[in-house]
Amino acid sequence: MFSIGELSRRTNVKVPTIRYYEESGLLDAPERTEGNQRRYDAAGLERLSFIKHARDLGFSIEAIAALIELQGHPDRSCAEANDIATAQLSDVRAKIKRLRALEKELVRISNGCDGGGVTEDCYVLASLSDHGLCERDH
Amino acid sequence: MFSIGELSRRTNVKVPTIRYYEESGLLDAPERTEGNQRRYDAAGLERLSFIKHARDLGFSIEAIAALIELQGHPDRSCAEANDIATAQLSDVRAKIKRLRALEKELVRISNGCDGGGVTEDCYVLASLSDHGLCERDH
DNA sequence: TCTTGAACCTCTAGTCACTAGAGATCGTAT
DNA sequence: ATACGATCTCTAGTGACTAGAGGTTCAAGA
Ligand SMILES: [Zn+2]
Ligand SMILES: [Zn+2]
Ligand SMILES: [Zn+2]
Ligand SMILES: [Zn+2]
Numbered sequence A, B: 001m002f003s004i005g006e007l008s009r010r011t012n013v014k015v016p017t018i019r020y021y022e023e024s025g026l027l028d029a030p031e032r033t034e035g036n037q038r039r040y041d042a043a044g045l046e047r048l049s050f051i052k053h054a055r056d057l058g059f060s061i062e063a064i065a066a067l068i069e070l071q072g073h074p075d076r077s078c079a080e081a082n083d084i085a086t087a088q089l090s091d092v093r094a095k096i097k098r099l100r101a102l103e104k105e106l107v108r109i110s111n112g113c114d115g116g117g118v119t120e121d122c123y124v125l126a127s128l129s130d131h132g133l134c135e136r137d138h
Numbered sequence C: 001t002c003t004t005g006a007a008c009c010t011c012t013a014g015t016c017a018c019t020a021g022a023g024a025t026c027g028t029a030t
Numbered sequence D: 001a002t003a004c005g006a007t008c009t010c011t012a013g014t015g016a017c018t019a020g021a022g023g024t025t026c027a028a029g030a
Helices: A004-011 A017-025 A044-056 A061-071 A079-111 A125-127 B002-013 B015-023 B041-057 B061-071 B079-111 B123-129
Strands: none
Touching: A004 A017, A004 A044, A004 B061, A004 B123, A044 A061, A044 B123, A061 A079, A061 B002, A061 B123, A079 A125, A079 B079, A079 B123, A125 B041, A125 B061, A125 B079, B002 B015, B015 B041, B041 B061, B061 B079
């Protein structure tokens, strides 16, 4: 049995975030001391580690809630778990694609200016004013 | 002189977003009709196009405010504009780097499961429970 | 000129995943 | 017994919008 601060230290999840996860329904409400302080056990630690890992991989709170629900029914098909992971992968890939396009334009934009001029002639400001200078859409 | 709806159509920025930009200080408060409706001119359109383009490239409202401020002083050094663009580029690159690491793990995770099993044996759920299965940190 | 109805106005609240702070209580070590 | 860090609840703030309520104005057709 350990305190919320101890749980925080062991998982690298901040105390207010742990309380937020409880409020959001991701963590079960733990036992309390007589003085109303939370006391966690190994199951609580394991659950929070799962959540932390999923968050680190970019899953939303909603997706994590669904995954936890599935975990609670060991005999159910894992098709939905696979769907959630696949959706997360597509999401990440879409973000990468967009960011790579932005990266290209930003390289062009910042290469066009050495910071030694005057704002009136600045290629950064000109580029932002005129999307026609861009090589592609974003 | 045109209405906020017309400005919205010409820039592909939604009406409430335009009002939000005004409230945030990115857009000057425009003239009003006798009935209190906003009326924009070419300068307003140009300004909003600038903001839209910068937002599309991922610049924050705060960064855009700084860029607009610089634009208003044509004889000032453009070093700061260059700094802002360079910072934005680093930011985008950092995001790409993180997302690529996530992508790798997610490929492994979703390849490890065909959705045909049972949650108890699901590689997706096992991977989320155990960061030790990951090839790197995130 | 009158009427209709789309567009406009302000204001509040909701989104996501936290983060910060106030003010009060608890637990533990000396 | 006292001190003091940790914990409690509650509210509000973040960024960049989005949604909705309830009311007013504009412009076009009859
Ligand atoms: Zn420059
Ligand atoms: Zn562009
Ligand atoms: Zn599976
Ligand atoms: Zn991992």
